[in-house]
Amino acid sequence: MSTANLESTPGADGFRMPAEFEPHAGCWMLWPERPDNWRLGAEPAQAAFAAVAVAISASEPVTVGASAAQVERARAALPAAVLVVELASDDSWMRDVGPTFVVNNGERRGVDWRFNAWGGREGGLYFPWDRDEAVAARVLELEGAARYQAPLVLEGGSIHVDGEGTVLSTEECLLNPNRNPELSREQIERLVLDYLGAEKMLWLGRGVFADETDGHVDNLACFARPGVVLLTWTEDRSDPQHEISLDARRRLEAATDARGRSLEVVLLPSPGPLRTTAMEATGVEQVEGTAPRRAGDRLAGSYVNAYLGNGRVVMPLLDERHDDEAAGILAAALPEREVVGVPAREILLGGGNIHCITQQVPAA
Numbered sequence: 001m002s003t004a005n006l007e008s009t010p011g012a013d014g015f016r017m018p019a020e021f022e023p024h025a026g027c028w029m030l031w032p033e034r035p036d037n038w039r040l041g042a043e044p045a046q047a048a049f050a051a052v053a054v055a056i057s058a059s060e061p062v063t064v065g066a067s068a069a070q071v072e073r074a075r076a077a078l079p080a081a082v083l084v085v086e087l088a089s090d091d092s093w094m095r096d097v098g099p100t101f102v103v104n105n106g107e108r109r110g111v112d113w114r115f116n117a118w119g120g121r122e123g124g125l126y127f128p129w130d131r132d133e134a135v136a137a138r139v140l141e142l143e144g145a146a147r148y149q150a151p152l153v154l155e156g157g158s159i160h161v162d163g164e165g166t167v168l169s170t171e172e173c174l175l176n177p178n179r180n181p182e183l184s185r186e187q188i189e190r191l192v193l194d195y196l197g198a199e200k201m202l203w204l205g206r207g208v209f210a211d212e213t214d215g216h217v218d219n220l221a222c223f224a225r226p227g228v229v230l231l232t233w234t235e236d237r238s239d240p241q242h243e244i245s246l247d248a249r250r251r252l253e254a255a256t257d258a259r260g261r262s263l264e265v266v267l268l269p270s271p272g273p274l275r276t277t278a279m280e281a282t283g284v285e286q287v288e289g290t291a292p293r294r295a296g297d298r299l300a301g302s303y304v305n306a307y308l309g310n311g312r313v314v315m316p317l318l319d320e321r322h323d324d325e326a327a328g329i330l331a332a333a334l335p336e337r338e339v340v341g342v343p344a345r346e347i348l349l350g351g352g353n354i355h356c357i358t359q360q361v362p363a364a
């Protein structure tokens, strides 16, 4: 099986990335295993990933890619409704290494971005990342979707779209010199819009405090529907997150989207602040060249990092003091969906959350 490689851009061909809240044909995930990122040989993380797959599979088909060494283990841990395929990767962040799907008139294609493990040799999280780099092409092959190769480094977690021409991103990540140092802000913006089939970029400043992705927007803010943005928030002025969220709120409230609408900003409480415990840190193998996991390190927890599935919002449960309030706000903002919480601290310990480990396949 092979996939057609396209020379043009989705925008030029009339394709667009649909919003996550539009109907899905399914969802892709990867199976975690690297012991220098996931504690205790990744067993607790595997249980958490399996719970996410189960929760999503209640409303859309889920496919999980696992390495040759782990494929049987993944099969045994997941119900029959979840498809398991052999797929090599360096870690398990399908949002970032998978393709971004675009659609037009009943046809689905995919964008394969360049990937450099969140910063390459200057501040990236691990080396090598060649298996991650190959994931998007393989997923597109398995989906039978033609492939656009975008000439810039970009992770799927660094963009959100409203499906009506607007892209949300952060300067901290997309303009970080460890991603595309040879491109100007204008060139990056043009390429992102062309490859997503969109018209307007809304730039936020920094992402969630201590986020090792250099501020992915999918941990900070997302669209609940066109014109409505969910934003992680804390009233605690002594928390560095307050200033970051305040700046994002001001930018969003001053902006209009691609259709000229003002935006409504819905505030979601931040969990925590949460920190890695000594027991959690000691369970991770420390390997030179891989981002260390240290006791006391602040974790970039956020309820924004949820998956908007066909019939449900699958949200991370991270802090008993805030889980219920966050679930209530999500339910009110996304009234046509059931909100389902999955314990997600084990995913957070690896540096991301439910949105980061999933990639929707939009209905064509």
Ligand code: KQY
Binding pocket: 093, 095, 096, 125, 156, 157, 158, 212, 213, 216, 218, 219, 350, 351, 352, 353, 355, 356, 357
């Ligand atoms: O924010 C995301 N989309 C992914 C988080 C990746 C963390 C790598 N350790």
